[in-house]
Amino acid sequence: MRIGTLVSGVMLAAVAAGTAAAQEVTLRLSHWVPPTHPIQTMGIEPWVKSLTEASNGRIAVTIFPAQQLGAAPDHYDMARDGIADITYTNPGYQAGRFPKYSLIEIPFHANNSTGGAQALHEWYAPIAETEMSDVKFCLANPHDPGTFHSKNPIKVPADVNGLNVRPAHATMARFVSALGGGPVQVPAPEAREAIANGTADAITFPWNSIYIFGIDSETPYHLDMPFYISAQLLLINKDTYNGMPDDLKAILDDHCTPEWSRRFSEGWVENEASGRQKMIDSGEHTLYVPTADEVQMWRDAAAPLIDQWKEEVGDGAQEIYDGYVAALERHDARF
Template sequence: MTKTKGLKRVLAATALAALSAGQAAAQDVTFRLAHWLPPTHPVQTMGMTEWMDAIKAASDGRIDFQVFPAQQLGAAPDHYDMTRDGIADIGYVNPGYQAGRFPIYSLVEIPFHMDNAPRGAKAMHEWYAPIAEEEMSDVKFCLANPHDPGTIHSKTEVKLPADIQGKSVRPAHATMARFVSMLGGAPVQVPAPEAREAIANGTADAITFPWGSIYIFGIDSETKHHLDMPFYISAQLMLLNKAKYDGLPDDLKKVIDDHCTPEWSQKFSEGWAAEEASGRDKMIESGEHTLYAPTEEEVQAWRDAAAPLLEQWTSDVGEGADGYYQGYVDALEANDAKF
């Protein structure tokens, strides 16, 4: 009897261990993360990698990632729907690639609001996270990631808003496309990975881009004139598929929640912002580029030209627009990120 009982205990213990191991294995998860940038881009090599590594460590390796860069799972404008539909578990999304779909969000695209990307990322997260629960209710908002303030880079000199008249311009997003049209230019709307081709083949005469990305995407040989003025931002979002998130055990949900915070939006954005800012210095040092610093009066002319964008945004959003606007401005000022 003793031997039989002992054998039963061993078998029971073995079965329990196997069951526990099976349960643990069932709780392990790999997130398919899709983005549309090249794998060498600072967003992946810096902020994204740091974020993923922190989650892996915090979950004791139970959360892992499979990264699909360079539009491998779908075109850049499709990344929101890809995330919603589960083609990707996490999507790096530029909502501005889909005009009119997220009207409240598009406030961040209007020029002359944010002058610092990392602090602005934190402010934007604080402001937009509760709004996203309604405006992007079919995904889970995680992080905000604006680039360092960008400007206009062109084949011929651009000093004033009137210089856009008659030019074809690749805009960063729908709001900048509207601005180009307001100034008498023709927007050439292609996502960032296709921007160089548009400039190189003459489809576009100019581009709105952050400084470093001119080099990252090989556009430095095509645009030699640059408006030396912090102007606008394009803010990408890290979004999660809701079903994937909801299917996590509570302890892994907490790991994700702990890495979807305003502080992480700031940290995620720091490396890329520094890399973008360094592009301006590189242009100056090269001696191959002409940077034009507008006067105070010329800066004001650009501000005045952009003012109707806010009026249009207010009209598009309708009820509650004033409160959304004030909330955004307050968040920027609280984080020392306001122009």
């Protein structure tokens, strides 16, 4: 019995040592929307669940929603500096900082955000290695194409003249300025207040976020066309990633793919699109479908943004642009 007990003890010790060697990691993931938002419930939570299951529980993720760890515009630097291990970042909140990435913000390129997410990931991942070199790029998460929502009708570009508009990102802010409007640049969680208190007359947003952020009672008029996208990114602190065991790095890498960008985005895309029908069914909203001539007016008004982007990027801009268009076409997401 003594020998058996001794052998059992040695075996238990060996198992314990093996368990200790199988390092566990707890990651802090920060974002800036409410915890009930589809970004969390349909994107982040399924991604986290898959990551945990694939690692047999060795990777745990604690989610910090609603700007708990920092303001929305700070999330890139929060990933870089390790304030969070993973952040959900909108690069468009920082004008001019990521000029190549800002191509995706120019209207009339992506007409859907499922194929668009996969295309964006494939196109931008190699660019991110230099343009966002102090973080690890993981996923791209564009929303369903957004448009203008306003207190009074906006039908053609001239209607923006004189309005204060909360733009989705820096490129839309530039576009609003070019049309004679005044950009009111606040992150999404502060958008309702800007509309409600009269600071802004209109907003560029995807459809159902008008309801999610409680803006539906303030903006009864909507331009009914797929106009622009804003794409958020999931970014990882490099020290966190480099400090993980190789097998856990491999699991994380498997969750940072173009296919995962599409999968991560699908639920939110569907949810945002549903807001349009909700407005139609309510009888309280007016959706204006522009004519073909009016769509062309909008496209002509936005065209200078492409030339400005190429000038800012400089050498290689045309090749980068062509690569983005080719990726959209490859995934049936070209406007």
